[in-house]
Amino acid sequence: MSDHQQSRPERGRSDRKRPSSSTQRNESGARGRPYDARRDKPSGPPEPGAIAQRRLEQVASALGEVLQWKHPADLALTRWARTRPKMGSRDRAEIRESVFDVLRHLRQYRNWAESGVGPSTRRLAILGLSTAIGQQELSLGLAEDERQWLSHIRSLNVEGLPVGVRLSLPEWLEERLTQIPESYKLMQAMNEQALLDLRVNPMKAERDTVLRQLQNGPMARFKPVAMPFSPWGIRIEGRPSVAVWPQYEKGELEIQEEGSQLLTALLEPRRGEMVIDYCAGAGGKSLLLGALMRSTGRLYAFDVSASRLSKAKPRFARAGLSNVVPVVIQEEGDQRVRRLHGKAHRVLVDAPCSGLGTLRRNPDLKWRQHPQALEQYTKMQADILEQAAACVAPGGRLVYATCSFLPEENEQQVQAFLDKHPEFRLLDAREILKDKCPALALEGPYLNLRTDRHQTDCFFGAALERITESA
Numbered sequence: 001m002s003d004h005q006q007s008r009p010e011r012g013r014s015d016r017k018r019p020s021s022s023t024q025r026n027e028s029g030a031r032g033r034p035y036d037a038r039r040d041k042p043s044g045p046p047e048p049g050a051i052a053q054r055r056l057e058q059v060a061s062a063l064g065e066v067l068q069w070k071h072p073a074d075l076a077l078t079r080w081a082r083t084r085p086k087m088g089s090r091d092r093a094e095i096r097e098s099v100f101d102v103l104r105h106l107r108q109y110r111n112w113a114e115s116g117v118g119p120s121t122r123r124l125a126i127l128g129l130s131t132a133i134g135q136q137e138l139s140l141g142l143a144e145d146e147r148q149w150l151s152h153i154r155s156l157n158v159e160g161l162p163v164g165v166r167l168s169l170p171e172w173l174e175e176r177l178t179q180i181p182e183s184y185k186l187m188q189a190m191n192e193q194a195l196l197d198l199r200v201n202p203m204k205a206e207r208d209t210v211l212r213q214l215q216n217g218p219m220a221r222f223k224p225v226a227m228p229f230s231p232w233g234i235r236i237e238g239r240p241s242v243a244v245w246p247q248y249e250k251g252e253l254e255i256q257e258e259g260s261q262l263l264t265a266l267l268e269p270r271r272g273e274m275v276i277d278y279c280a281g282a283g284g285k286s287l288l289l290g291a292l293m294r295s296t297g298r299l300y301a302f303d304v305s306a307s308r309l310s311k312a313k314p315r316f317a318r319a320g321l322s323n324v325v326p327v328v329i330q331e332e333g334d335q336r337v338r339r340l341h342g343k344a345h346r347v348l349v350d351a352p353c354s355g356l357g358t359l360r361r362n363p364d365l366k367w368r369q370h371p372q373a374l375e376q377y378t379k380m381q382a383d384i385l386e387q388a389a390a391c392v393a394p395g396g397r398l399v400y401a402t403c404s405f406l407p408e409e410n411e412q413q414v415q416a417f418l419d420k421h422p423e424f425r426l427l428d429a430r431e432i433l434k435d436k437c438p439a440l441a442l443e444g445p446y447l448n449l450r451t452d453r454h455q456t457d458c459f460f461g462a463a464l465e466r467i468t469e470s471a
């Protein structure tokens with residue numbers, strides 16, 4: 001289940017300043033202090049390739065953990081790293097980048113890994129690490145046959161491979177992509193790393209003021225720029241710890257993907273209204289909703305998960321929001337939900353979904369999702385939409401959203417709802433967003449964001465209005 005959050009930022013390649021292979025590094029990659037790969041011997045110059053060898057072993061070990069698919073890749077990596085406290089942030093970043101590269105290209109890499117000798121996880125690790133640190137640096141730590149194998153693989157022309165292998169798609173997903181226009185371009189874009197998206201808190205700061213501060217201070221090295229569409233968004237390169245930036249600590253800045261910002265804008269909450277974020281999770285969208293309401297009125301943050309909601313509470317406080325009421329609700333028949341029937345001006349349903357629109361950040365979802373899970377999601381989405389819609393007041397707005405590109409989770413879901421509920425009508429997202437996001441080009445009445453066209457995660461949003469009271 002995806003929660004639409006950006007996973008911990010990955011370090012962009014442009015951010016990497018790699019020491020030359022002859023430079024000595026300690027285990028965390030810092031220059032100057034010699035790293036002793038033999039550990040129990042006195043400190044001295046590393047043996048040639050010792051660093052690359054050790055890194056390769058680490059990547060293979062981390063992959064062994066992640067490829068069991070017991071947990072999302074981010075969590076599996078965090079657990080794996082927890083048992084290796086001596087690793088520095090640079091070690092972790094390089095290992096993560098290598099593992100994620102393997103996850104993005106798993107089908108293609110498995111295809112290549114069938115050739116060569118030794119354990120296949122090691123060959124996958126070689127391919128991932130060669131992307132992360134470069135073939136030349138890695139070669140120092142390889143045996144001669146591995147070096148030859150890697151050179152051979154990297155010289156092959158991927159254009160000759162079947163599409164599903166070239167793009168590393170599971171077969172079930174490859175089949176479903178036939179429903180989606182220009183799906184090749186879409187999936188190519190989804191195999192790229194995403195940059196890191198930030199959002200200014202409109203209650204506390206102006207986007208351009210914060211942007212100037214970042215561009216003129218030490219954060220300038222992350223190349224902050226205004227987002228193309230979101231009026232609150234700033235995009236940066238690299239993987240800095242934004243949580244220690246003063247603007248973040250003051251609640252002026254949040255991490256939020258641009259697509260998620262635009263979805264929130266589709267609800268257009270106003271001061272003094274009663275608004276429900278029906279699947280609030282850790283509060284990613286509630287934060288912007290509350291700020292757009294200028295902390296007035298009442299914003300109910302509902303979720304069935306107490307642990308997710310508990311993560312949202314400190315974020316609301318940091319953002320200076322006092323209008324949010326977090327409520328852990330029951331999946332069905334919740335009395336507190338019933339009491340709000342027909343009362344809310346705006347309701348957002350940020351539904352649980354396959355999360356396939358976030359493959360840039362969560363490439364493991366390709367391998368962890370499956371058609372049976374999709375059936376469960378679509379059923380759950382229809383049920384939640386039904387319950388949330390009951391809370392919308394006459395003339396009120398309902399926004400249904402997912403971070404998926406699959407029609408069965410998106411347009412088809414909305415169409416089925418509209419067929420059943422003539423008291424709702426579809427609004428045109430282009431009309432709603434045209435003043436706030438003048439550069440945003442949409443092809444129909446839905447907010448249909450695609451990574452290849454909008455450089456955001458794939459988000460879907462439909463704005464509906466209740467035109468008469470339901471019977």
Ligand SMILES: C[S@@+](CC[C@H](N)C(=O)[O-])C[C@H]1O[C@@H](n2cnc3c(N)ncnc32)[C@H](O)[C@@H]1O
Pocket residue numbers: 002003004005260278279280281282283284285286302303304305308329330331332350351352353384
């Ligand atoms: C896509 S995530 C929400 C992400 C969140 N809106 C954000 O921006 O951070 C979907 C959420 O729906 C919640 N959920 C699942 N079933 C639900 C139900 N029946 N009613 C309300 N929330 C539900 C999940 O716990 C999860 O937090």
